[in-house]
Amino acid sequence: MTKPLLKLSNLNKSFGALKATDDVSLTLLPGEIHALIGPNGAGKSTLIKQIAGGLRSNSGTVEFDGRDVTPLGTVARARAGLGRTFQISSLAMEYTVLQNAVLGALGQDGSVMRFFRPVMKNKALVDRAMSALVRVGLDGQAAKRTADLSHGQRRLLEVAVALTLEPKVFLMDEPMAGLGASGS
Incomplete structure (x- = not known):
């Protein structure tokens, strides 16, 4: 059986009474492509931030390449091989x-x-x-x-x-x- 590259288990994130992610689980195998589809405010960006390490979950785990990365921040996850783009550009505009x-x-x-x-x-x-x-x-x-x-x-x-x-x-x-x- 192929080992998952990314495994989310029961991720939850609330902002007060608002549940942005509610018990989200997902397994991503090598070569797979997944899409999150939903209206504005559905929690898609929140989930991406949880996966990338920019936002701590209230509960649940993120495993990346067979390792629990839940306690790690964005830099450690990026160095481990988790890449991402952002909703808002963060390029150096005056550079080439x-x-x-x-x-x-x-x-x-x-x-x-x-x-x-x-x-x-x-x-x-x-x-x-x-x-x-x-x-x-x-x-x-x-x-x-x-x-x-x-x-x-x-x-x-x-x-x-x-x-x-x-x-x-x-x-x-x-x-x-x-x-x-x-x-x-």
Whole structure:
């Protein structure tokens, strides 16, 4: 039997009398794709935050790649291979597309001290970043300032940044927001 990559067991989160998630259980096997569908306010973003470690559950467990990660925060879960995008963009708008992607690759490397070294001259980081840009179709925009991208292109850049982390599981909050049929 295939081991689950992600297993949620009886997750609950309340904000006062409001139950945002109520006894949610889910198993994600390698290669599977799941979607959360519901109206605004249904708790989709809350559940993603619980899975990613940005919001503590009132009860329940999150297992990732066979390990209980319930007590871990977002950074530890990301380093373990849990990638995500956000509902609201968090890109460095004055940086180029490539520089944003390199920042993601730097996060995967885990070396905070690299900020004191010229990261754009690190071939391995730049190659990882360019590979992610190719995957989302933004390699031709690498030298462009992020602020000059369309909203859809920024969403694709967020995906590329997350891909530089080489995630085992990839969570996307509002994945199609701002994307037309062509992605721009």
